[in-house]
Amino acid sequence: MAARDKGDNFVTTENPLPTMRSRGQSNQPKCHPIHWILPLATCGYVPSVFGLGPLLDKDSFARYYLFVYSGVLLLLLIPVYIVAVVWLTRRRLKKGNNTIVLTLFQILPLIPLVIWLFFVLTFNGSPA
Numbered sequence: 001m002a003a004r005d006k007g008d009n010f011v012t013t014e015n016p017l018p019t020m021r022s023r024g025q026s027n028q029p030k031c032h033p034i035h036w037i038l039p040l041a042t043c044g045y046v047p048s049v050f051g052l053g054p055l056l057d058k059d060s061f062a063r064y065y066l067f068v069y070s071g072v073l074l075l076l077l078i079p080v081y082i083v084a085v086v087w088l089t090r091r092r093l094k095k096g097n098n099t100i101v102l103t104l105f106q107i108l109p110l111i112p113l114v115i116w117l118f119f120v121l122t123f124n125g126s127p128a
Helices: 034-045 046-054 064-094 101-105 111-122
Strands: 003-006 010-014
Touching: 003 111, 034 046, 034 064, 034 101, 046 064, 046 111, 064 101, 064 111
Parallel strands: none
Antiparallel strands: 003 010
């Protein structure tokens, strides 16, 4: 900080209060956007199946096939998603920028997928 004394000379003084970092600043390196995009795409799977349903022909078995094949596809996609999340988490742990919020954000989209898989495998809870 610069100030003038009575003789119009510049006098530099140090700030007596230490500067504080804001909560927005961090020493951690930023994550690649795939860490955030992958869970968002996963959250959109079940709503996209519901969105495709009304677009299909009402008189055919197309809606039934959509229902069944969406569950069959989940039998493949859930393990692939789990492997991808474990790999991304391991990478973040090595870099030192893993946070609990990001880890939970990647794990929580599994809940609707598993529920949808349960509905498909049990035909929506039907005893038949």
